Amino acid sequence: MLCCHKGDPHRNIIMWLDHRAVSQVHRINETKHSVLQCVGGVMSVEMQAPKLLWLKENMRETCWDKAGHFFDLPDFLSWKATGVSARSLCSLVCKWTYSAEKGWDDSFWKMIGLEDFVADNYSKIGNQVLPPGASLGHGLTPEAAKDLGLPAGIAVAASLIDAHAGGLGVIGADVRGYGLACEGQPVTSRLAVICGTSSCHMGISKDPIFVPGVWGPYFSAMVPGFWLNEGGQSVTGKLIDHMVQGHAAFPELQAKATARCQSVYAYLNSHLDLIKKARPVGFLTVDLHVWPDFHGNRSPLADLTLKGMVTGLKLSQDLDDLAILYLATVQAIAFGTRLIIEAMEAAGHSISTLFLCGGLSKNPLFVQMHADITGMPVVLSQEVESVLVGAAILGACASGDFASVQEAMARMSKVGKVVLPRLEDKRYYDKKYQVFLKLVEHQKEYAAIMKGD
Numbered sequence: 001m002l003c004c005h006k007g008d009p010h011r012n013i014i015m016w017l018d019h020r021a022v023s024q025v026h027r028i029n030e031t032k033h034s035v036l037q038c039v040g041g042v043m044s045v046e047m048q049a050p051k052l053l054w055l056k057e058n059m060r061e062t063c064w065d066k067a068g069h070f071f072d073l074p075d076f077l078s079w080k081a082t083g084v085s086a087r088s089l090c091s092l093v094c095k096w097t098y099s100a101e102k103g104w105d106d107s108f109w110k111m112i113g114l115e116d117f118v119a120d121n122y123s124k125i126g127n128q129v130l131p132p133g134a135s136l137g138h139g140l141t142p143e144a145a146k147d148l149g150l151p152a153g154i155a156v157a158a159s160l161i162d163a164h165a166g167g168l169g170v171i172g173a174d175v176r177g178y179g180l181a182c183e184g185q186p187v188t189s190r191l192a193v194i195c196g197t198s199s200c201h202m203g204i205s206k207d208p209i210f211v212p213g214v215w216g217p218y219f220s221a222m223v224p225g226f227w228l229n230e231g232g233q234s235v236t237g238k239l240i241d242h243m244v245q246g247h248a249a250f251p252e253l254q255a256k257a258t259a260r261c262q263s264v265y266a267y268l269n270s271h272l273d274l275i276k277k278a279r280p281v282g283f284l285t286v287d288l289h290v291w292p293d294f295h296g297n298r299s300p301l302a303d304l305t306l307k308g309m310v311t312g313l314k315l316s317q318d319l320d321d322l323a324i325l326y327l328a329t330v331q332a333i334a335f336g337t338r339l340i341i342e343a344m345e346a347a348g349h350s351i352s353t354l355f356l357c358g359g360l361s362k363n364p365l366f367v368q369m370h371a372d373i374t375g376m377p378v379v380l381s382q383e384v385e386s387v388l389v390g391a392a393i394l395g396a397c398a399s400g401d402f403a404s405v406q407e408a409m410a411r412m413s414k415v416g417k418v419v420l421p422r423l424e425d426k427r428y429y430d431k432k433y434q435v436f437l438k439l440v441e442h443q444k445e446y447a448a449i450m451k452g453d
């Protein structure tokens with residue numbers, strides 16, 4: 001989020017999934033600057049440096065020269081709540097190239113043409129940095145308290161990015177008694193997957209691990225004292241909505257779901273159960289395959305030019321076709337998670353259990369497909385809004401209820417349900433995964449053919 005001092009107050013935000021800064025991110029990546037090592041070797045177009053450069057190059061007079069501060073959303077919210085413009089270590093490290101050990105790297109900002117920040121000692125993007133959970137100023141200001149209907153002075157914590165708050169809300173749960181492979185193992189064997197509009201894959205380690213195409217290692221950016229690697233998929237919930245809502249049978253689906261007082265996804269899931277006959281539901285996509293990068297690939301390919309692909313379409317467009325296309329899309333997202341996990345494991349992570357949260361974790365089909373396709377058990381939290389649990393953990397630390405984030409995590413995250421993989425279906429998913437990998441290989445070949453003379 002970027003906040004301008006003057007200009008149109010209704011248009012002072014750039015959304016996280018905004019991809020306008022393509023030319024800027026290419027130039028940033030061409031510098032091969034050492035800070036890029038901590039974003040998987042390639043900076044994402046979604047990060048703040050390319051967006052800032054875009055603003056300087058395209059809105060110099062109306063925004064760049066006049067802006068008081070440039071904020072990430074969580075820092076903007078804590079500033080509005082307390083009047084304190086200190087930034088969270090999480091946002092600066094994960095999105096703005098700040099290093100927990102070395103601070104800002106002047107040479108990077110100079111090299112990409114944003115030397116202005118160096119000259120004014122980073123006052124507009126943050127020169128006071130606090131660990132997530134630290135108490136900010138004097139808490140909620142009287143003005144913010146009035147807006148929120150809360151007492152003034154309530155403790156406000158230095159924030160976490162939403163995905164990181166979700167990770168904090170699930171990854172530390174006590175798993176004793178569920179027979180999970182991660183029981184009695186270090187917390188580093190758990191991968192938190194926060195699945196909403198997009199998905200984020202948060203793995204932690206005791207020592208820094210460099211995973212090509214996966215962001216990090218970021219020290220203490222999620223769990224204090226641990227390094228964080230963050231994989232991600234730029235559109236997941238958004239992709240499912242897009243595929244379903246854009247289908248010719250969507251009006252029929254909507255009418256039928258409304259008549260049953262169900263969400264379209266609950267209706268589709270029960271429709272798939274009806275048409276699967278005796279076979280497992282996942283087998284309905286034997287000849288329908290999707291590559292899910294409709295908005296580029298964030299991890300592990302780090303290629304924003306990639307596009308979505310569907311193979312196996314027929315002339316019919318009825319509710320069965322919609323349901324099967326929806327299933328193939330859900331599966332494609334789960335295959336994307338498998339690809340990210342493989343990249344993380346190849347670099348040194350050892351992951352045995354997934355902890356899912358976010359809007360998509362409310363969808364039982366999405367959860368089961370993640371278990372089946374990765375071959376790992378999926379833990380769902382008791383409190384489905386785990387991002388809010390993460391925020392509450394930070395608040396509890398800021399108000400002094402817990403001495404450390406780790407202690408608050410262990411006490412406040414709770415396992416709700418465990419979904420096991422159907423290992424008997426493994427061979428089928430292994431074959432579909434082979435096709436999945438071929439799709440991207442072929443897409444790259446098409447691009448090369450079209451580039452040739």
Ligand SMILES: Nc1ncnc2c1ncn2[C@@H]1O[C@H](COP(=O)(O)OP(=O)(O)O)[C@@H](O)[C@H]1O
Nearest residue numbers: 196197198237238240241265358359360362363
């Ligand atoms: N009850 C539900 N059943 C199935 N899918 C859901 C449900 N609720 C939300 N979703 C999916 O989750 C996505 C939004 O997730 P959410 O975590 O709310 O978003 P954000 O990441 O923007 O905070 C939607 O795009 C939708 O696909």
Ligand SMILES: O=C(CO)[C@H](O)[C@H](O)COP(=O)(O)O
Nearest residue numbers: 016161162163196197198200
């Ligand atoms: O910052 C992120 C990753 O670090 C998330 O992608 C961001 O929080 C947006 O999430 P969503 O698109 O699901 O709302």
